Amino acid sequence: xxxxxxxxxxxxxxxxxxxxxxxxxxxxxxxxxxxxxxxxxxxxxxxxxxxxxxxxxxxxxxxxxxxxxxxxxxxxxxxxxxxxxxxxxxxxxxxxxxxxxxxxxxxxxxxxxxxxxxxxxxxxxxxxxxxxxxxxxxxxxxxxxxxxxxxxxxxxxxxxxxxxxxxxxxxxxxxxxxxxxxxxxxxxxxxxxxxxxxxxxxxxxxxxxxxxxxxxxxxxxxxxxxxxxxxxxxxxxxxxxxxxxxxxxxxxxxxxxxxxxxxxxxxxxxxxxxxxxxxxxxxxxxxxxxxxxxxxxxxxxxxxxxxxxx
Amino acid sequence: xxxxxxxxxxxxxxxxxxxxxxxxxxxxxxxxxxxxxxxxxxxxxxxxxxxxxxxxxxxxxxxxxxxxxxxxxxxxxxxxxxxxxxxxxxxxxxxxxxxxxxxxxxxxxxxxxxxxxxxxxxxxxxxxxxxxxxxxxxxxxxxxxxxxxxxxxxxxxxxxxxxxxxxxxxxxxxxxxxxxxxxxxxxxxxxxxxxxxxxxxxxxxxxxxxxxxxxxxxxxxxxxxxxxxxxxxxxxxxxxxxxxxxxxxxxxxxxxxxxxxxxxxxxxxxxxxxxxxxxxxxxxxxxxxxxxxxxxxxxxxxxxxxxxxxxxxxxxxxxxxxxxxxxxxxxxxxxxxxxxxxxxxxxxxxxxxxxxxxxxxxxxxxxxxxxxxxxxxxxxxxxxxxxxxxxxxxxxxxxxxxxxxxxxxxxxxxxxxxxxxxxxxxxxxxxxxxxxxxxxxxxxxxxxxxxxxxxxxxxx
Numbered sequence: 109x110x111x112x113x114x115x116x117x118x119x120x121x122x123x124x125x126x127x128x129x130x131x132x133x134x135x136x137x138x139x140x141x142x143x144x145x146x147x148x149x150x151x152x153x154x155x156x157x158x159x160x161x162x163x164x165x166x167x168x169x170x171x172x173x174x175x176x177x178x179x180x181x182x183x184x185x186x187x188x189x190x191x192x193x194x195x196x197x198x199x200x201x202x203x204x205x206x207x208x209x210x211x212x213x214x215x216x217x218x219x220x221x222x223x224x225x226x227x228x229x230x231x232x233x234x235x236x237x238x239x240x241x242x243x244x245x246x247x248x249x250x251x252x253x254x255x256x257x258x259x260x261x262x263x264x265x266x267x268x269x270x271x272x273x274x275x276x277x278x279x280x281x282x283x284x285x286x287x288x289x290x291x292x293x294x295x296x297x298x299x300x301x302x303x304x305x306x307x308x309x310x311x312x313x314x315x316x317x318x319x320x321x322x323x324x325x326x327x328x329x330x331x332x333x334x335x336x337x338x339x340x341x342x343x344x345x346x347x348x349x350x351x352x353x354x355x356x357x358x359x360x361x362x363x364x365x366x367x368x369x370x371x372x373x374x375x376x377x378x379x380x381x382x383x384x385x386x387x388x389x390x391x392x393x394x395x396x397x398x399x400x401x402x403x404x405x406x407x408x409x410x411x412x413x414x415x416x417x418x
Numbered sequence: 419x420x421x422x423x424x425x426x427x428x429x430x431x432x433x434x435x436x437x438x439x440x441x442x443x444x445x446x447x448x449x450x451x452x453x454x455x456x457x458x459x460x461x462x463x464x465x466x467x468x469x470x471x472x473x474x475x476x477x478x479x480x481x482x483x484x485x486x487x488x489x490x491x492x493x494x495x496x497x498x499x500x501x502x503x504x505x506x507x508x509x510x511x512x513x514x515x516x517x518x519x520x521x522x523x524x525x526x527x528x529x530x531x532x533x534x535x536x537x538x539x540x541x542x543x544x545x546x547x548x549x550x551x552x553x554x555x556x557x558x559x560x561x562x563x564x565x566x567x568x569x570x571x572x573x574x575x576x577x578x579x580x581x582x583x584x585x586x587x588x589x590x591x592x593x594x595x596x597x598x599x600x601x602x603x604x605x606x607x608x609x610x611x612x613x614x615x616x617x618x619x620x621x622x623x624x625x626x627x628x629x630x631x632x633x634x635x636x637x638x639x640x641x642x643x644x645x646x647x648x649x650x651x652x653x654x655x656x657x658x659x660x661x662x663x664x665x666x667x668x669x670x671x672x673x674x675x676x677x678x679x680x681x682x683x684x685x686x687x688x689x690x691x692x693x694x695x696x697x698x699x700x701x702x703x704x705x706x707x708x709x710x711x712x713x714x715x716x717x718x719x720x721x722x723x724x725x726x727x728x729x730x731x732x733x734x735x736x737x738x739x740x741x742x743x744x745x746x747x748x749x750x751x752x753x754x755x756x757x758x759x760x761x762x763x764x765x766x767x768x769x770x771x772x773x774x775x776x777x778x779x780x781x782x783x784x785x786x787x788x789x790x791x792x793x794x795x796x797x798x799x800x801x802x803x804x805x806x807x808x809x810x811x812x813x814x815x816x817x818x819x820x821x822x823x824x825x826x827x828x829x830x831x832x833x834x835x836x837x838x839x840x841x842x843x844x845x846x847x848x849x850x851x852x853x854x855x856x857x858x859x860x861x862x863x864x865x866x867x868x869x870x871x872x873x874x875x876x877x878x
Contacts, residue, residue: 167550184866253699269698270640270848362642362694363840364848380519381833382871383549 162389176390185368193370196279197347200286212298213324231292242289243356273361282353294339301332337410341403348395467559476765477501478533483509486536489782500768510538525553533763536755539580543832546583558761559586564770574821577791580830589756590777591791595714596820597647597750602709603734603810617739621680624689636710640694643752645839647713650750650828652677659829665868666876669861678853692847701725714752715789734811737819748825832871838863
C-alpha cells in the first residue's frame with residue numbers, strides 16, 4: 109500500500125517527463141535485477157536443477173525413475189528424521205506466530221515509544237549472532253555444570269548435560285534456540301507492519317468502543333495477516349533446513365544426539381559418508397516439495413500476492 | 419491506484435505450484451514402479467594398483483591430528499630435503515568423517531588428495547575401496563612393493579588386521595589401545611583390597627567398595643567408547659564380520675548378556691557410573707573418586723594424569739580380566755590410529771618413507787604419546803621413563819600381555835561402532851534403563867546401520 113502511494117506521489121510532479129526518460133528508468137531497473145537474477149541462477153536455480161537430475165538418476169548417470177525416492181523413504185532413518193522435523197516445526201511455528209504477534213502488538217500499543225524502541229533493540233540482538241555462535245551460547249545455558257540457570261535445570265530433574273539432551277527434549281531445545289535467534293528480527297518486522305495501519309482506523313475502532321485487545325484481535329492482526337503468513341512461510345522454510353543446531357549438539361554431546369536427527373543431516377550423511385549423492389539429492393527434493401507444498405497452501409489460502417484489497 | 423482486482427493469474431500459479439508439489443511428494447511416497455536399480459555397490463573388482471606418474475622430490479601433503487603433529491614435524495626436521503606441507507585436522511577422532519567427506523569430493527573433482535594421512539581404523543574400510551565406480555581406492559596397498567614384508571611382520575599380533583582387505587595391507591598401525599585394568603594403588607593398599615584378576619572378583623570388589631566407601635567408582639559406561647572397553651573385552655559378537663559383506667550382531671549371545679548383567683549390578687550399586695569419564699564436569703566432581711577403571715592403555719596419561727590430575731606414583735595397571743573357568747584371555751581396544759598413503763601420490767617413495775619412520779622407528783615411537791603397534795618400538799617406548807615414570811607399578815607386563823590379547827572378533831566396519839552406542843544406549847542409560855533391557859535396541863540400531871551401509875546382517 110505504502111509503496112504504491114509513494115509511487116503515485118513521486119510520479120505526478122513529473123507528468124511532463126517524457127516517455128523515453130521513463131523507459132530509461134525501466135531499463136535501469138532491469139540492470140539492478142540482473143545482478144540478483146544472475147546470482148539466483150548460479151546459486152539457486154542451477155543447483156536445484158542439478159539436484160533434480162541427481163535425484164532421478166544413479167551414480168552411473170542412468171535414469172532411475174522414482175527409485176531413489178523409494179530407497180530413501182524406506183531408509184530406517186527417514187521416518188524418524190521427518191518426524192523430528194515435523195514436531196520441531198509445529199512447536200516452533202506456533203510459538204513464533206503467537207509470541208511474535210503478541211509482543212509486537214504490545215510494543216506498538218501498550219508501551220511508550222522510547223521503551224518500545226529499547227525492547228525491539230534488545231530482542232533483535234541475539235539475531236545478530238551467527239547460527240553457530242548462538243548454539244554455543246545455548247550449550248552453556250543447557251549444561252547444568254556451567255549454566256547461569258542451572259537451578260532451573262536441576263529443579264526440572266536434569267542434573268547433567270546428558271540428561272538435558274534426552275531425546276524427548278531435543279525438539280524443545282531446538283525450538284528455544286531458533287526462537288531466541290530468529291524471533292527478534294520478526295518482532296521488528298511485525299512492529300513495522302503494525303505501524304503501517306493508519307491511525308484513523310485505530311481511532312475509529314476506539315470511538316466504536318473497542319478496547320486494546322479487541323482492537324488487536326479484530327483490527328490490527330487481520331490487517332497484518334499477510335505479514336504473518338509471510339513470516340510463517342519463511343520460518344517453515346528455515347525450519348525444514350534444520351542442520352547446524354542438531355549437528356553441533358551431536359558433536360558437543362559426544363554423539364548422544366543421532367547424527368541423522370533432521371532430514372538435512374540425513375542428506376549430509378548420504379552424500380558425505382555413504383558417498384551417495386543421488387540419495388542425498390532425493391532427500392533434498394522431498395524437502396523442497398514439502399516446503400513448496402506448505403508455501404503454496406499458505407499463499408493460496410491467504411491471498412498473499414494480492415496487491416490491494418479494494 | 420494501479421491495481422484493482424486481485425490477480426487471478428498469480429493466484430492460479432500458486433495453486434498450480436502447490437498441486438505440482440503435492441503430486442510430486444505423493445508420487446515420491448507411493449512410487450513402487452519405474453525402472454533401473456538405484457545405486458551401485460562398490461564392486462570388488464580387483465584392478466591392480468596403478469600408481470600415478472611419479473615425480474621424485476615433489477612436495478608431499480601430510481594430514482595429521484594435533485596429537486601426532488610433533489612427530490611429523492620431527493621427521494621434517496630430521497629430513498630437511500623432503501618438501502612437506504603439513505596440515506592439521508581432526509584425525510577421525512570421535513567418529514568424525516571429515517577425511518571421508520573430503521576424499522569423496524576429491525574423487526569427484528579428480529584432484530586434491532593429500533599424500534599421507536593419519537586416520538582411524540574405520541577410515542581404512544572405505545579407503546580400501548573405490549568411493550564410486552571407476553575411481554581408484556584412496557589408500558595405496560602398502561604390501562605391494564612399498565613396505566617390505568619383514569617390516570609388516572614386526573607389528574604386534576593382530577594389530578594390522580584393521581588394515582587388511584582383499585589380501586592387501588592398506589595402512590600401517592600407529593598405536594594400539596589395548597584395554598587393561600587401571601587402579602589407584604594408594605587407595606587399594608590403604609583399604610587392603612586385592613587387585614582383581616577375574617570379572618567375578620571385579621564385580622565382588624565393586625559391590626564391596628560401594629558399601630564400604632560410597633561414592634568411589636570402579637568404572638564408567640558413559641563414554642562414547644565404553645562398549646569397546648567392556649563388550650569387546652567380553653568377546654560379545656556385536657560387530658563380527660563373518661564374511662566381508664556379512665555382519666553378525668547377536669547381542670543375546672551369552673558373552674554379551676553376562677557383561678551387561680555384571681555391569682547392571684554394579685550400576686545399581688552405584689559402583690559404576692553412567693556418566694562418562696570424559697563428560698563435562700566429571701573430572702572436577704568425581705575424578706579423585708575413581709578407584710578402578712577398565713580401559714585402554716592411554717587412560718594412564720590422558721585420563722588419570724591430564725584430566726583427573728592424579729598425583730604421580732598412585733595409578734597402576736594390571737593385565738586384562740578373565741572369566742572364571744575360562745582360559746582364553748581376551749581384551750578390547752579403544753582407538754589406535756593408522757597411517758595411510760594415498761594411491762594418487764606423485765611421490766610414493768617419500769610418502770612411504772614417512773609412514774614407515776612414523777610407525778616403526780624408535781626415534782619417533784620411543785617418545786610417542788601412545789603405545790606403539792610396532793613391537794620393537796613398543797619396547798623402546800616402555801623403556802622411556804616419560805612413559806612409565808608416572809605410574810605406581812611397572813606397566814610393561816600389563817601392556818605387553820594385553821597387546822597380544824586383543825580379541826579379533828570385533829571387526830572394523832564401514833560405520834563407526836560408536837554411533838549406535840552413543841545415540842541409542844547412552845541416552846537410555848541416562849534415562850535409567852538397564853543395559854540388559856537396552857541390548858535389543860542396540861542390536862537393532864547396529865543391524866539397521868549395517869544394512870544402510872550395504873552389509874547383510876545375521877542376528878544369530
